[in-house]
Amino acid sequence: MNNQQWTQRDLGVVWHPCTQMKDHEQLPLIPIRRGEGIWLEDFEGRRYLDAISSWWVNLFGHANPRINAAIGKQLNEIEHVLLAGFSHEAVIRLSEQLVEITPPGLSRCFYADNGSSAIEVALKMSFHYWRNVGKPRKTRFISLTNSYHGETLGALAVGDVALYKETYCPLLMDVITVPSPDCFSREKGESEADYCRRQFVHMERALERYAEETCAVIVEPLVQCAGNMRMYDPVYLSLLREACDRFGVHLIADEIAVGFGRTGTFFACEQAEITPDFLCLSKGLTGGYLPLAVVLTTEPVYQAFYDDYSTLRAFLHSHSFTANPVGCSAALATLDIFKEDRVLENNRLLAKKMQEVTDHFVDHPHVAEVRQHGMILAIEMVKDKASREPYPWQERRGLRVYQHGLQKGMLLRPLGNVVYFMPPYVITPEQITDLAEVAWEGIGLATRD
Numbered sequence: 001m002n003n004q005q006w007t008q009r010d011l012g013v014v015w016h017p018c019t020q021m022k023d024h025e026q027l028p029l030i031p032i033r034r035g036e037g038i039w040l041e042d043f044e045g046r047r048y049l050d051a052i053s054s055w056w057v058n059l060f061g062h063a064n065p066r067i068n069a070a071i072g073k074q075l076n077e078i079e080h081v082l083l084a085g086f087s088h089e090a091v092i093r094l095s096e097q098l099v100e101i102t103p104p105g106l107s108r109c110f111y112a113d114n115g116s117s118a119i120e121v122a123l124k125m126s127f128h129y130w131r132n133v134g135k136p137r138k139t140r141f142i143s144l145t146n147s148y149h150g151e152t153l154g155a156l157a158v159g160d161v162a163l164y165k166e167t168y169c170p171l172l173m174d175v176i177t178v179p180s181p182d183c184f185s186r187e188k189g190e191s192e193a194d195y196c197r198r199q200f201v202h203m204e205r206a207l208e209r210y211a212e213e214t215c216a217v218i219v220e221p222l223v224q225c226a227g228n229m230r231m232y233d234p235v236y237l238s239l240l241r242e243a244c245d246r247f248g249v250h251l252i253a254d255e256i257a258v259g260f261g262r263t264g265t266f267f268a269c270e271q272a273e274i275t276p277d278f279l280c281l282s283k284g285l286t287g288g289y290l291p292l293a294v295v296l297t298t299e300p301v302y303q304a305f306y307d308d309y310s311t312l313r314a315f316l317h318s319h320s321f322t323a324n325p326v327g328c329s330a331a332l333a334t335l336d337i338f339k340e341d342r343v344l345e346n347n348r349l350l351a352k353k354m355q356e357v358t359d360h361f362v363d364h365p366h367v368a369e370v371r372q373h374g375m376i377l378a379i380e381m382v383k384d385k386a387s388r389e390p391y392p393w394q395e396r397r398g399l400r401v402y403q404h405g406l407q408k409g410m411l412l413r414p415l416g417n418v419v420y421f422m423p424p425y426v427i428t429p430e431q432i433t434d435l436a437e438v439a440w441e442g443i444g445l446a447t448r449d
């Protein structure tokens, strides 16, 4: 069977995520037969360099022998067992290691099976904590403009990407939205740290006004990934941690996309030297292999739920596949690779290479900014460079870059007008050079008229 035959069968029965299915009347669907390292290969042997880690999940390449071996071993032991009343070795070892490597003070791991579900857990846990400690008036959440936390109704409510949210607004809880520290909007000549301090005034005001009724502030530390890879300075997180403590409000750090080394440190919160009350992880947790998510929290939060059954203080939230052993074994293998391979050190060299090969992009007449936090690099295409007027979304300029990438054997999948690289850490410096070349050509084609 060739690509076209698989495509036909697919389009007969599969409804794809985040896709206007009618697009596939023109846009080819790419059925993948196998993967190896950074490469994805279709049914006709064409290869695509996975520059976006298959939606930011893959860390150490596809079909990684070490992760494969760990999964195989686990499958011969136990593939799944419920986590209520029962446990297994992989979840115990994983939880011990996560407590060890995450910011100090996070001591308890609650599992879910995807990022959005982890957000639901954190929101519910925070709300329930305040009830348990006698503050039932706390029922609301504060989040940032341009944020993204997933697609389930609670996660969508605390997010702010209109494209995903607007339609469902009648279904969503009312959230307090505060202007983001997104540094793309800073004044010319203003430092990122100064801009973040200035933007923090909005958060301070919101906390002053709403702290009594607010459970938690939720943020994506350092990079608003789905919000067009907009970035900010760690100082904002330091200020936020201090203010949340002062106002008696939880801080939820959604590191689902930025955790596991993406921003240069193991966790983005480390750059501000803060510990959130809830840390949500998924995606890279299993090296991008399997759906698994975890919310880490503190001892005081755990203790607020710990009581006799009859007090009804327990957190009675569950998912069938909570802490699936195969997922946990992939996560353990992933953490082993981090330990054995000097990953963060090597990533610093790769990040530098990404910066070097895209240095000249800012000189392009339709590129307003090239920004980077570690292994995430984003290029913002604009209609008018001087005023930074964006291309209207209807023009789908990013799609042209995507199509050019495919022709050249690269999977680049821009977000609106933003082309970005977020590759698996097994990318080589030479592949980074090739990637930049294809992105440069793609941007040229996309902004030609």
Ligand SMILES: Cc1ncc(COP(=O)(O)O)c(C=O)c1O
Pocket (backbone or CB within 6 Å): 114, 115, 116, 117, 119, 148, 149, 150, 151, 220, 225, 226, 254, 255, 256, 257, 258, 282, 283
């Ligand atoms: C920051 C952030 N939070 C939450 C999610 C949702 O995760 P999932 O797609 O696994 O539900 C995403 C997904 O991209 C994300 O980037």
